[in-house]
Amino acid sequence: MNQLSAKHRPARILTIFGTRPEAIKLFPVVHALAADPRLEPVVCVSAQHRQMLDQVLEIASIVPDHDLDVMKPDQSLDALTAVLLTGLGSVMDEVQPDRVMVQGDTATAMCGALAAYYRKIPVDHVEAGLRSYNIYHPWPEEVNRKIIGSIASLHLAPTETAAGALRKENVDPARVHVTGNTVIDALHWVTARIGEEPALANGLAELEARFAGKRVIGVTSHRRENFGDGMAGIAEAIRTIAQRPDVAVIFPVHLNPNVRKVMNAELAGLDNVALIEPLDYPHFARLLDVAEIMLTDSGGVQEEAPALGKPVLVMRETTERPEGVAAGTAKLVGTDAATIVTEISTLLDDKGAYEAMARAHNPFGDGKASARIVELLANEIGIEA
Numbered sequence: 560m561n562q563l564s565a566k567h568r569p570a571r572i573l574t575i576f577g578t579r580p581e582a583i584k585l586f587p588v589v590h591a592l593a594a595d596p597r598l599e600p601v602v603c604v605s606a607q608h609r610q611m612l613d614q615v616l617e618i619a620s621i622v623p624d625h626d627l628d629v630m631k632p633d634q635s636l637d638a639l640t641a642v643l644l645t646g647l648g649s650v651m652d653e654v655q656p657d658r659v660m661v662q663g664d665t666a667t668a669m670c671g672a673l674a675a676y677y678r679k680i681p682v683d684h685v686e687a688g689l690r691s692y693n694i695y696h697p698w699p700e701e702v703n704r705k706i707i708g709s710i711a712s713l714h715l716a717p718t719e720t721a722a723g724a725l726r727k728e729n730v731d732p733a734r735v736h737v738t739g740n741t742v743i744d745a746l747h748w749v750t751a752r753i754g755e756e757p758a759l760a761n762g763l764a765e766l767e768a769r770f771a772g773k774r775v776i777g778v779t780s781h782r783r784e785n786f787g788d789g790m791a792g793i794a795e796a797i798r799t800i801a802q803r804p805d806v807a808v809i810f811p812v813h814l815n816p817n818v819r820k821v822m823n824a825e826l827a828g829l830d831n832v833a834l835i836e837p838l839d840y841p842h843f844a845r846l847l848d849v850a851e852i853m854l855t856d857s858g859g860v861q862e863e864a865p866a867l868g869k870p871v872l873v874m875r876e877t878t879e880r881p882e883g884v885a886a887g888t889a890k891l892v893g894t895d896a897a898t899i900v901t902e903i904s905t906l907l908d909d910k911g912a913y914e915a916m917a918r919a920h921n922p923f924g925d926g927k928a929s930a931r932i933v934e935l936l937a938n939e940i941g942i943e944a
């Protein structure tokens with residue numbers, strides 16, 4: 560254990576992230592680190608998602624200490640990995656952190672962990688232990704998580720299921736801690752901000768007025784394994800369900816051209832479908848609030864929507880978040896258009912089916928994960944309060 564007495568400088572924690580979901584799940588931890596005099600957060604972003612990342616940084620009032628700005632159009636995974644690994648390594652050489660923190664399963668997180676390992680810097684993995692047990696679903700995220708898991712010093716698992724998966728892989732149980740998911744911390748924080756400043760999330764007012772009286776279905780889709788036929792199936796399902804006069808679809812379309820090309824070709828101009836630009840975090844929280852159902856292939860939405868009592872239909876064949884499926888808050892529906900339409904119609908037409916999902920217990924946390932993580936870090940380093 561790296562012992563650091565209270566007389567010395569605060570322990571320097573290099574927190575690395577690059578995508579919008581990572582930023583959402585790590586900004587509450589950065590806030591908690593900054594509020595603790597025992598710890599010194601240094602923030603490095605890769606900007607794996609530039610525009611969507613910046614939206615979260617702005618609302619969370621986080622100014623990165625280092626910004627790699629790595630993303631290029633149609634960049635291959637191996638090219639992205641190479642530039643991330645060397646760029647993050649250079650930042651570590653400059654910062655000389657005591658520990659490196661990464662979150663989840665992105666290329667940024669995996670490369671951050673690997674660069675730290677090459678320098679023998681301990682790695683703390685937030686949202687550790689999620690497994691689908693299929694290396695191609697989600698792809699490449701499943702393998703990214705497993706690589707990080709083989710490197711991490713502290714495994715900060717969001718649920719007991721995730722912690723159990725790590726123990727089954729022979730991770731030292733003393734290294735595994737159940738903290739809850741920081742996405743619930745973030746949702747509580749942004750909801751409180753919107754309560755204080757309603758103007759932060761009033762940009763959907765025009766759409767809400769346009770679709771008044773209709774049952775809103777919120778959609779997000781961006782997974783690589785769904786590019787091609789999967790996206791076509793999703794678009795077909797949305798086109799079909801939008802023919803119902805009682806339904807409206809609000810779809811913030813991901814910036815990736817593999818998503819945009821399909822959705823614009825199939826759905827643009829439909830009266831009951833609003834294809835809109837990606838939402839900043841407050842407006843996305845507002846979409847979760849106004850939607851009756853969330854249709855998604857995202858991981859984070861599987862955790863966020865149940866916190867607001869919204870059923871989630873997951874357009875994937877497997878999920879590394881089985882807790883939601885087990886609890887009844889989420890259901891796997893794949894990308895077959897007919898299946899998606901059937902499952903949405905069931906929720907719209909069967910009140911009992913809807914209530915069973917809406918009232919199911921959210922298994923992903925109580926909004927106090929960040930405080931637990933900070934205390935675990937301080938204890939690991941050996942700093943007394």
